[in-house]
Every structure is written in structure tokens, then in C-alpha cells.
Amino acid sequence: MRKLWKLAAVTGVAVAFGTMTSIGSAFATPPAGYGFDNTSHVIVGGGSDTTYRAQIGLSDLWAESGLSGCPHVTANGTSTNACAANVNPETSNQGNYQGDTIAQANPVGSSTGIGSLNGSSGAASTYQGTVNPVPAGTCVTATPGVANVDFARSSRAPKTSGGKAPCGNELTADTFWGYAQDGVEVNVFTAARGAQVQGAPSPALTPDDLFHIWNCSGGTGTGGRVRWSDVVPSISPGSATDADIVPWQMNTGSGTFGTFQTYIQTNATGVPSGWSPNAQSCDRALASGQPPLENDIKPLVNDPAALATGTSADNPGNWIWWGSFGVFSAFPYTSNYTRSGTPTQAVAAPVNGILPSTSRIIANTYPIGRTLYNVTRKFDADCAKTAGACDFPGNPGPTVGATTDLNVTGGTSGTSGAVREYTRWLCRVSTAQHGLDPFTGTSFFSEITTAINNAGFTVVPSALRSSGSRCQVLS
Amino acid sequence: MVRTRCLAGLVVLLSVIGGARASASTIMEPAHAPVVVSVATSGPPAAVTVVASGFSSGALVYVEQCDGVAPTTPQWSPTADCDLGSSPAPVIADGRGIATFAASDKNHAFRPFVGESPQSIFNCLAPGRPAPANGLASSTKCSLRVSTNNAAATGDQAFLAVAFTTAKAAPSASDSTTTTTAGRASTRSKPSATAKGAAASAARAKAAARKAKTSAPSDAVAVLSAPHTAQHVGAFSLSDANLATGYVLVLGGLLMVALTIALLRRDAGRTRAR
Numbered sequence: 001m002r003k004l005w006k007l008a009a010v011t012g013v014a015v016a017f018g019t020m021t022s023i024g025s026a027f028a029t030p031p032a033g034y035g036f037d038n039t040s041h042v043i044v045g046g047g048s049d050t051t052y053r054a055q056i057g058l059s060d061l062w063a064e065s066g067l068s069g070c071p072h073v074t075a076n077g078t079s080t081n082a083c084a085a086n087v088n089p090e091t092s093n094q095g096n097y098q099g100d101t102i103a104q105a106n107p108v109g110s111s112t113g114i115g116s117l118n119g120s121s122g123a124a125s126t127y128q129g130t131v132n133p134v135p136a137g138t139c140v141t142a143t144p145g146v147a148n149v150d151f152a153r154s155s156r157a158p159k160t161s162g163g164k165a166p167c168g169n170e171l172t173a174d175t176f177w178g179y180a181q182d183g184v185e186v187n188v189f190t191a192a193r194g195a196q197v198q199g200a201p202s203p204a205l206t207p208d209d210l211f212h213i214w215n216c217s218g219g220t221g222t223g224g225r226v227r228w229s230d231v232v233p234s235i236s237p238g239s240a241t242d243a244d245i246v247p248w249q250m251n252t253g254s255g256t257f258g259t260f261q262t263y264i265q266t267n268a269t270g271v272p273s274g275w276s277p278n279a280q281s282c283d284r285a286l287a288s289g290q291p292p293l294e295n296d297i298k299p300l301v302n303d304p305a306a307l308a309t310g311t312s313a314d315n316p317g318n319w320i321w322w323g324s325f326g327v328f329s330a331f332p333y334t335s336n337y338t339r340s341g342t343p344t345q346a347v348a349a350p351v352n353g354i355l356p357s358t359s360r361i362i363a364n365t366y367p368i369g370r371t372l373y374n375v376t377r378k379f380d381a382d383c384a385k386t387a388g389a390c391d392f393p394g395n396p397g398p399t400v401g402a403t404t405d406l407n408v409t410g411g412t413s414g415t416s417g418a419v420r421e422y423t424r425w426l427c428r429v430s431t432a433q434h435g436l437d438p439f440t441g442t443s444f445f446s447e448i449t450t451a452i453n454n455a456g457f458t459v460v461p462s463a464l465r466s467s468g469s470r471c472q473v474l475s
Numbered sequence: 476m477v478r479t480r481c482l483a484g485l486v487v488l489l490s491v492i493g494g495a496r497a498s499a500s501t502i503m504e505p506a507h508a509p510v511v512v513s514v515a516t517s518g519p520p521a522a523v524t525v526v527a528s529g530f531s532s533g534a535l536v537y538v539e540q541c542d543g544v545a546p547t548t549p550q551w552s553p554t555a556d557c558d559l560g561s562s563p564a565p566v567i568a569d570g571r572g573i574a575t576f577a578a579s580d581k582n583h584a585f586r587p588f589v590g591e592s593p594q595s596i597f598n599c600l601a602p603g604r605p606a607p608a609n610g611l612a613s614s615t616k617c618s619l620r621v622s623t624n625n626a627a628a629t630g631d632q633a634f635l636a637v638a639f640t641t642a643k644a645a646p647s648a649s650d651s652t653t654t655t656t657a658g659r660a661s662t663r664s665k666p667s668a669t670a671k672g673a674a675a676s677a678a679r680a681k682a683a684a685r686k687a688k689t690s691a692p693s694d695a696v697a698v699l700s701a702p703h704t705a706q707h708v709g710a711f712s713l714s715d716a717n718l719a720t721g722y723v724l725v726l727g728g729l730l731m732v733a734l735t736i737a738l739l740r741r742d743a744g745r746t747r748a749r
Binding site for chain 2: 190191192194195198329330331332343345347348350353354355356357358359360361362363430431440446449450453454455456458459
């Protein structure tokens with residue numbers, strides 16, 4: 001008799017459990033208010049070289065956050081790695097809930113990445129190494145059957161005319177999510193030259209000085225070129241360390257190029273419309289005729305048949321360039337290189353008497369400061385708005401414990417939803433909105449800051465952030 | 476004869492090792508404990524001159540403020556335990572490998588912060604001061620870090636403990652004693668996951684943090700204690716294990732030289748006797 005009772009009890013529990021499980025399977029839905037659809041997708045970012053390393057670090061963290069997301073189907077079959085039957089309602093882990101795959105395509109420059117995002121070069125244009133076509137949308141050209149990036153890395157601000165979107169205004173097509181801050185440094189190539197230019201009295205180097213150097217004009221050198229003695233008073237004209245300054249070009253697709261060009265165009269006097277720091281006779285390209293990619297001095301140093309000394313154009317002591325302060329600082333192999341026993345080192349020159357530093361970059365007081373962006377198509381990820389302006393506090397997102405989540409609008413499924421959730425995660429404002437790294441137990445809010453710092457950048461200055469977010473959102 | 480050559484080789488090797496140990500980078504200034512930096516009634520602490528040696532000539536050297544956690548602690552990282560937002564422009568080390576961050580230099584002056592760090596990574600507080608309600612870890616034993624890279628741990632990084640105190644409570648001898656090995660003595664008090672999760676809304680927390688930040692340094696002074704670091708120290712700071720090891724090795728080398736000479740003399744004496 002006792003055995004029968006036990007059998008009945010066990011059977012009852014089993015039936016009850018089975019019923020609950022089947023109900024869970026039948027009615028389980030992805031977390032409400034998010035872009036998840038309980039299936040795993042692949043999204044690929046591309047564009048900026050400057051932000052490549054930072055975004056790789058951030059993508060790493062986003063991928064890790066999937067470990068605390070939904071339980072996954074682990075058996076081989078047609079739905080392997082999809083979210084398995086789950087509790088109802090499902091609750092977001094404030095991270096990569098459904099275990100999307102994220103990758104960063106090889107860098108080709110910010111503008112090229114934004115162009116790929118928007119299909120700006122036409123339906124047949126593609127960005128190799130990506131997987132998804134551009135869908136149709138406002139100010140976006142669809143690329144059916146041809147792959148392009150799902151989000152763009154950009155180290156320059158959006159262009160509202162003449163930009164890399166079919167309609168010209170990138171903010172009609174896209175939203176720019178500024179998540180980090182950097183400065184563009186103007187640099188010379190030896191410590192000795194660095195000491196000379198850093199010793200020049202303020203406000204060296206002025207925007208006019210920079211314009212003249214890259215415009216090959218306004219100086220006392222060959223054909224009006226600028227010589228070191230023109231901008232550094234401690235160097236006597238014709239002395240051993242005086243020579244024509246050799247300005248280098250840069251890949252025009254890069255945000256670093258665009259930021260510097262815009263700074264000169266905006267701040268120097270007498271700059272012709274459409275002026276480029278690559279377009280004058282003294283602006284040096286590589287021997288191949290191509291401008292070098294940004295943020296790495298090695299291709300420049302290895303370019304001449306042999307490095308020289310004195311007034312030679314092949315003496316790195318006479319060179320000047322520009323690049324990312326963050327990248328050059330965090331990764332010395334990009335900025336400190338010895339060829340055949342000759343050491344070269346990118347050393348920042350002052351701009352308007354101010355040297356780049358992270359304390360000035362976070363305070364937004366360096367003259368060529370810049371925000372670094374994650375760029376999304378508007379229909380994938382956009383800010384919640386009031387009267388057409390981003391307004392996160394006025395439009396709270398889903399409830400998260402005792403607070404509310406950042407409200408990012410956009411895709412509700414597929415790769416569009418995946419882009420939306422990566423963007424939301426990147427811009428959440430506090431630990432209260434974030435989950436914990438399953439490996440370290442540290443809040444992803446802190447780890448995002450660390451990943452940004454690891455790449456040499458700072459977080460966005462508070463004065464530039466959109467209220468309720470850690471990002472500067474331009475829409 | 477073979478024995479003599481072996482001994483001589485060992486002496487040279489140990490001397491090189493000992494010498495290398497002794498030439499590690501060192502913060503030379505501030506050099507005397509305590510260095511007191513007055514804090515204006517309304518504003519951040521005044522800039523401090525920092526001088527460090529032991530770098531390669533021409534190297535770019537950085538200084539930043541850290542939470543005081545020892546770099547030997549597991550998971551320590553300069554980007555998690557320091558705030559590069561506190562770092563002025565890097566200095567070019569001179570021909571002797573010395574980097575000078577002069578307080579009077581607008582580009583290179585180092586300005587310590589009190590309260591929330593520039594990127595909201597941690598708080599540096601004077602003892603007895605309430606921690607801002609920002610959910611961040613707080614430390615009363617912060618430090619300066621001088622190195623050739625703010626974004627990665629380096630072999631040349633050197634630390635200097637910083638203690639903040641109020642103007643009314645003059646720093647005592649015990650203050651500097653307790654911070655002599657600040658890097659190791661500091662406690663990491665990061666909030667628990669539960670506490671973080673239960674934190675108030677971000678907007679409220681930020682507002683509270685700002686409020687606390689503006690009120691905290693009103694009558695505080697920063698005390699920079701004598702050179703002491705977790706990894707690199709002054710040339711005569713025998714409390715540092717690495718440096719002490721270097722001196723022991725050098726002394727060992729000298730003893731071996733003496734022993735070698737004694738053996739050679741003995742051998743010579745025997746030869747003469749024969």
C-alpha cells in the first residue's frame with residue numbers, strides 16, 4: 001500500500017512538471033521591449049581603423065555576456081544554439097541574451113564603413129568579410145544578395161551634407177552613438193624634434209601654421225614651403241636642425257583624415273573650399289603613390305630606400321603627420337619604431353600651445369578632440385525621442401529591477417534587432433542597467449570603460465553625453 | 476684555475492643582475508614625507524611636481540592617479556585601477572632618463588583629484604570623508620603611477636602613495652607610516668554585485684555623486700608621502716623586496732670577489748713555498 005502511494009506521488013509530480021514545461025515551451029517569448037527573437041544572428045561592424053581595437057574589445061565583452069543569456073538548444077539539429085524552452089515571461093540578462101555572433105571586419109576607414117552601411121555606392125557595392133545585405137530604407141540603398149556591414153565604426157562626426165549616404169545627410173539615414181573620446185595629435189618623428197616643437201612658445205602650432213605646412217605655402221623654404229625655423233623660434237634659420245618640413249598624406253577614407261581636414265578648414269584662415277591636406281605638391285605619399293593608412297608610423301619609416309639625415313626629405317626628423325593620440329599612446333609599436341638602428345618616435349606637437357593628453361581629452365579642452373562613434377541605420381537602432389529630439393529620461397525603456405532600461409528603438413528581430421541590442425548595451429548609463437561579466441563578476445558598465453581605456457581612449461566627456469545615456473547620441 | 480674563472484664569471488653575472496635591479500625607475504620627487512598640497516576652498520587640489528628617473532632617454536613618460544591597489548594583486552590593471560583621465564600630457568625623458576612633470580607647466584602638470592575619478596572608475600577620499608553615493612569603490616590610500624604606458628602594465632611603472640586628509644587634521648608620523656607600503660596595504664572595497672544591482676537610478680546616483688564631489692574637497696589637503704612604490708622605489712629603500720634582493724646579490728658578488736682574491740693569494744703563497 002505504501003509503495004502505491006509513493007508511485008502515485010512521483011507520477012503526480014512528473015505530470016505536473018511535464019505540464020508546466022509544455023506550457024513554457026508553448027508560450028515562451030523573448031524579453032519584451034527588446035530586439036531579441038530567441039535565435040542567434042551574425043552581425044559585422046566595419047570602417048574605422050582608429051576604433052578597430054576598441055570595438056574588438058567591446059565585441060569580446062558583448063559575446064561573453066551571452067553566457068548568462070537564455071538557455072540554448074545544445075543538440076545538433078535545425079535549431080542548434082537557438083534559445084531553448086524557457087521560463088515565461090523571459091527576462092533579459094541586460095546583455096547578449098540570445099547569443100548573437102558579433103565580428104569586426106578589417107578596417108578600411110570610417111567614411112568607407114559608413115558608405116557600406118548605407119549602400120552609398122550602389123546596389124552592387126560590397127564590403128568583403130561581412131555577411132548581410134543592406135535592406136531598403138530611408139536614405140539607404142538596398143544591396144540585395146551583396147553583403148555589407150551591419151554597423152559602422154567611425155572616428156569622425158556625421159556629415160549632414162556630402163556624406164556617405166545616398167541623400168548626402170548621414171543623419172537622415174543613421175544614428176551616431178558616441179561611446180569614447182580621443183584627440184587627433186599632430187606629431188613629429190623624433191624625440192629631439194619633439195622637444196624643439198614642444199618648447200615653442202604658445203600658441204604654436206596655430207591652425208594657420210598647420211594649414212601652411214600642408215599647403216606648402218607661407219614659409220621661407222623651397223617654393224614657399226614652411227621650414228622648422230618658421231614655426232619654432234629656437235631654431236635658427238639655416239642651422240643644422242633647420243630644413244623644409246615634410247608633411248605626410250593620409251588615407252582619405254579615414255575619420256582621422258576627416259577630423260584633421262575639418263579642423264583646418266574650420267579654424268585656419270584663407271583655406272580654399274574643398275581643401276585637402278593630401279593635394280599639394282609637398283604633401284608626401286608612399287613610394288607607391290598611395291597615402292598611408294592612419295595611426296601607424298611603420299609604413300612611413302619603411303618607405304624610403306634608406307633613411308637619411310640633415311635637410312633630406314628622407315630624414316624622419318623633418319617629417320610631420322597626424323594621428324590618434326589614443327592609439328599612439330596605448331600601442332607604442334604603432335608610434336615607436338626602429339629601422340636599421342635608427343629610432344623614430346611619434347611625439348606630439350602642441351596645437352595652439354596645447355599638447356594632447358587624456359586629462360584634456362576627457363575635459364574636452366584639447367583643440368582637436370573628437371568623439372568615436374558606433375553608427376547604426378536608424379531603422380536598426382535609434383534613440384527614443386520627444387518632439388524629434390533624443391530624450392531618454394522622458395522615454396524610459398523596459399523595467400530593470402528598481403529602475404528602467406535605456407530606451408533604444410529599432411529592430412524587433414533578426415540582425416536588425418541584434419544591432420539594436422548591441423547598441424543599447426554600449427550606451428547604458430549605469431551598473432543598475434547592466435549585467436555582470438560571467439567570468440569576472442564585474443559589471444559590464446565598468447568593463448566597457450576598461451575596454452575603451454585599453455584602446456587608449458576615454459569615456460565621452462559628461463558635457464557631451466546625451467542625458468540618461470553614457471553616449472553622445474546624434475540622430 | 477678553472478675554479479677561479481668560474482667564480483669570476485659568477486661574480487660578473489651577479490653584479491650585472493644586481494646592477495639591473497638597482498637601476499629600476501624611481502619617483503624622485505616628491506621626495507620627503509609628507510608633501511602637503513593645499514586644496515582651494517572651491518576647486519581641485521593644486522598641481523604637484525613629479526620627477527621620475529630610470530627611463531630610456533627620449534621615452535614618453537606618463538603620470539596618472541590610481542586607487543592604491545597593489546599592482547601585484549590578481550586582476551590588477553592600470554585601466555581598471557587607475558584613471559587615465561587624470562593624466563597630463565606625456566613628458567619626453569631627458570638625456571639622463573629623467574621625466575619632469577613641473578607643476579608650473581600647463582601641459583604636463585599633474586593635478587591630483589579628490590572624490591570621484593574623472594571617468595567615474597573609483598573614488599579617492601580623505602579619511603573620515605563620506606563616500607559619494609555613486610556605487611564606486613572608494614580608497615583613502617590612492618597612489619600616483621608613473622610609466623611609459625597608461626593603458627598597460629609596464630616593467631618601468633613606479634608608484635607613490637597618496638593620502639588625503641583634512642586641513643584641520645595635520646598629517647602625523649603614523650599617517651606616513653601606514654602608507655609606506657600603500658600599494659599593498661590598501662584595501663579594495665568594490666561594491667558587491669548585489670549592491671550594484673540595487674543602486675538607485677543612474678540619474679539620481681550621478682546627481683548625488685556630483686553633489687558629493689563638489690562638497691568633499693572644500694577643506695582638504697593632499698599629502699604625498701615619501702617615495703615608496705609597489706614595484707620600484709628609491710635607491711636606499713631597503714623595504715622593497717626587489718631592491719633588497721639586488722643589494723644582496725651585489726653584496727654576494729663582492730664577497731665572491733674577496734673570496735677569489737683570497738684563494739688566488741693562497742695559491743700564490745703555496746706556489747712560492749714550493
